Amino acid sequence: MSTTSLRTVPFNRTHVCDNELGYLAEAVRHGSTCGDGPFTRRATALLKELTGAGDALLTTSCTHALEMSAILLDLRPGDEVIMPSFTFCSTANAYALRGAVPVFADCRPDTLNIDERLIEAAITERTRAAVVVHYGGIACEMETIGEICERYGLALIEDNAHGLGGFYRGRPLGSYGRMAAQSFHATKNVQCGEGGALLLNDPETAVRAEIIREKGTDRSRFFRGQIAKYQWIDIGSSYLPSDVLAAMLTAQLESFDRIQARRHAVWQAYHEGLADWAAANGVLRPTVPDGCAHPAHLYYLLMPDLHHRQRFIAHLAAAGVQAVFHYQPLHSAPAGLRYGRTAPGGCAVTENVADRLVRLPLSAGLDGDEVTRVIDAALTYEVR
Numbered sequence: 001m002s003t004t005s006l007r008t009v010p011f012n013r014t015h016v017c018d019n020e021l022g023y024l025a026e027a028v029r030h031g032s033t034c035g036d037g038p039f040t041r042r043a044t045a046l047l048k049e050l051t052g053a054g055d056a057l058l059t060t061s062c063t064h065a066l067e068m069s070a071i072l073l074d075l076r077p078g079d080e081v082i083m084p085s086f087t088f089c090s091t092a093n094a095y096a097l098r099g100a101v102p103v104f105a106d107c108r109p110d111t112l113n114i115d116e117r118l119i120e121a122a123i124t125e126r127t128r129a130a131v132v133v134h135y136g137g138i139a140c141e142m143e144t145i146g147e148i149c150e151r152y153g154l155a156l157i158e159d160n161a162h163g164l165g166g167f168y169r170g171r172p173l174g175s176y177g178r179m180a181a182q183s184f185h186a187t188k189n190v191q192c193g194e195g196g197a198l199l200l201n202d203p204e205t206a207v208r209a210e211i212i213r214e215k216g217t218d219r220s221r222f223f224r225g226q227i228a229k230y231q232w233i234d235i236g237s238s239y240l241p242s243d244v245l246a247a248m249l250t251a252q253l254e255s256f257d258r259i260q261a262r263r264h265a266v267w268q269a270y271h272e273g274l275a276d277w278a279a280a281n282g283v284l285r286p287t288v289p290d291g292c293a294h295p296a297h298l299y300y301l302l303m304p305d306l307h308h309r310q311r312f313i314a315h316l317a318a319a320g321v322q323a324v325f326h327y328q329p330l331h332s333a334p335a336g337l338r339y340g341r342t343a344p345g346g347c348a349v350t351e352n353v354a355d356r357l358v359r360l361p362l363s364a365g366l367d368g369d370e371v372t373r374v375i376d377a378a379l380t381y382e383v384r
């Protein structure tokens with residue numbers, strides 16, 4: 001059969017396990033369509049178990065969880081927050097919305113995570129926090145970063161959008177920061193279409209977080225029967241998801257081990273199947289440093305340059321494989337220039353890898369034939 005008559009291998013195929021439809025119907029039948037119903041409680045308990053977080057609040061997205069973290073930090077206009085340039089705009093937006101200045105640091109060429117050696121030089125008297133992003137769920141150098149944050153009195157926040165199920169030195173990602181933001185967007189390992197969570201590893205923050213998530217009111221305490229009426233207490237917004245989405249999330253979290261086993265099998269098949277080809281063509285595969293256990297969130301290749309990245313994507317597309325690029329640097333984006341600044345040393349590595357990176361299809365919904373097709377298509381590309 002010619003490749004053109006085959007169905008395209010999608011970059012992401014929404015994967016559903018066993019119980020999603022049953023739980024969705026149950027939520028609707030039960031009438032628990034607003035937030036904080038029985039499925040929210042079930043999903044939250046599962047998430048706490050997986051991450052070891054002291055507390056967790058489901059949110060409507062990772063973007064909103066990050067916004068909550070910015071409110072919880074009581075940032076003032078002009079305060080500075082250090083973060084990588086190589087990340088999604090939500091990491092920066094959350095803090096810029098509070099009037100704070102995102103300070104963009106370069107990434108390491110091996111893991112593409114914030115380069116911990118550049119953080120100290122980016123600190124000024126206005127610095128209040130550092131946000132790390134574990135790219136592809138491969139951990140940042142948390143020991144060094146944690147030590148710097150402690151020494152300078154900075155809040156450490158994990159944008160853990162990629163990192164559910166990842167570990168650094170035996171400890172789950174999401175358990176290092178004062179807060180961590182999770183994503184359950186359709187492209188993530190565990191998904192409910194649009195969704196997220198804020199993990200809270202400090203009990204004092206947890207009390208206020210619950211208020212901020214419920215429009216700045218103590219309605220959660222009222223619904224638990226702890227107070228006679230609820231009031232407007234703080235600033236906040238409506239960050240809690242419908243229990244219908246929590247029902248979907250519960251089904252996914254219950255199937256976490258199966259989802260992960262399948263994703264790891266795909267990740268490993270790429271890593272082994274492309275090893276010789278990558279070495280012969282000057283293509284780099286992901287680096288997983290000692291002490292990091294990754295959650296198979298994404299599989300990327302670093303092509304020699306932009307020209308080959310674009311040609312490689314077109315080559316795969318012609319073979320019926322949908323591969324995509326990823327983050328564009330934030331420090332040089334229009335809003336990055338307007339609201340942020342670049343840390344000393346610039347972001348040359350970020351600029352370089354953003355041009356060269358390509359992500360291969362990866363989801364628990366890919367079958368073995370599709371994975372073989374992706375590998376075979378890549379193997380016929382020659383860097384010349």
Ligand SMILES: Cc1ncc(COP(=O)(O)O)c(C=O)c1O
Pocket residue numbers: 061062063064087088090091133159161162182183184185195196
């Ligand atoms: C690092 C990072 N942070 C935040 C987000 C935003 O996640 P969400 O779509 O759940 O708001 C993304 C999206 O993929 C991301 O990659």
